[in-house]
Amino acid sequence: MGNRAYNFNAGPAALPLEVLEQAQKEFVDFRGIGMSIMEISHRSAEYEAVNNETQNLLKELFSIPDGYKVLFLQGGASTQFTMIPMNFLQAGQTAAYVQSGAWADKAIKEAKLFGETAVVASSKDQKFMRMPDLGALNLSDQTAYLHVTSNETIEGSQVQSYPDTGSIPLIADMSSDILSRPVDVSKFGLIYAGAQKNLGPSGVTVVILREDMLERANANLPTMFRYDTHVKNDSLYNTPPSYSVYMINLVLHWIKRQGGLAALEKINRDKTDLIYNAIDASGGFYQGCVDADSRSRMNITFRLQSEELEKLFVKESQANGFVGLKGHRSVGGLRASTYNAVPYESCQALAQFMNDFSKRNG
Structure with missing residues (x-):
């Protein structure tokens, strides 16, 4: 450990030492191009190679099936609290939420700004000291999606198994436990995670989106808040958080080396x-x-x-x-x-x- 602190921060959080050392080595001269990756164009061949490799690594490690897109977006998971109902909560529908703690509450608060919401399972009465029971959810045919928070960072609870929601899209905020264990991604319509806990530094949010979700999306939104904008442009519609994506790349290689x-x-x-x-x-x-x-x-x-x-x-x-x-x-x-x-x-x-x-x- 040398003089490294015992880092138990909740986020931004610890990064693998060998990742930091590799980033330090490449900081000034990225792969022999004479520039830092922070200095190069996001339209350059060098950055596009990093963007594509990082997507493919995530697909490999997380066993993401065909029919899903991996996006690297800005704004943190908190922006996803808003983008999800903006895109997928239509008139006449209800967004279903599992109320499991502080972060679930934040997501619910944002969704209420865009349409009808329903709390279909809650552990509020237990002061969020356990995860709600997800085994007997009552979801109507008008349910736009079910949103769960996989791990509550503040209270310290974690979903142990995910429900089967059939034709209703299952959406999960996995910001604080993504890639900590295998997950059946095919159960989900959308998974999102801020990077600053298990994936890399702050500045980028990973979104794993099933492509057929775009058929449900509201087309009458500002350009930057539409998922299809980022899908069509391979996360390169605007200047991405390139250094954070590069750091995710290094972390994914490290995860692969761990087995x-x-x-x-x-x-x-x-x-x-x-x-x-x-x-x-x-x-x-x-x-x-x-x-x-x-x-x-x-x-x-x-x-x-x-x-x-x-x-x-x-x-x-x-x-x-x-x-x-x-x-x-x-x-x-x-x-x-x-x-x-x-x-x-x-x-x-x-x-x-x-x-x-x-x-x-x-």
Whole structure:
């Protein structure tokens, strides 16, 4: 690890060290062209090669079937909260949402600006400390789409299995757990994810769109808010966030070298088990926030007996090289974000620190 911090930030988040080192090596001279990739035209052959290779890598690693387009857009996942109902919520239809936490709430709020919405499953009464039951959803024939948030970064819950929605498009915000495990992409009409947690740096949002969704889309929208604009132009209608796309490219190559998503899922389980075991074996000193069957493998949330003890935990952890363990300001507590790029050794070190802290303060 050298002098690298134990980075548990929720986003922007840790990137693989070897990716950062490769980016550093190519920063001034990209592949021998005498310029940084930030300096070249997005119409150049060099950038188009990166754009195409990154799309193909994502299709390969995520097992994206034929009939889907991969887009690299700007505006973050929050812009997708708006673009989705703008494009796909038509008059006489209802957009169905699963209310699972803070990010789902934000998506619902935006959708209400464009048409009728319905919350078809919710864990609000449980303070979002579990994922809603997705096994018995009641979706009408007038449902435009079902929207789910795969992983709630703030509360620390994660969808364990996705529903079969038949002819109704399933749409998922996978910003905080995309590529952390295999997923059957064919179940979805659209998947989107801000890059800054598992894919790369901030500045680009990945959209995986089933092509037949364009037949449902509203054609009377401003150019930049239409998905068909970006599909027809291969994400190059306007100047893309080229450096962020390049960084995604490096991260995808790194994922491939790790053995792909099945291998990463095992690594993620092994490293988060270290922390969850420290919580569960503490005799109540640490209290996991989320029900065990909804626990996230990306964002581990927990509490101590008092806010004073939590503040001491944060202070001592920072002194020992740990970063990002303070919980989100809206819920408090503590949170360790253990995305793909967070090394096993960091989780091991955190578990050891937690055990030591509990012995000294229990």
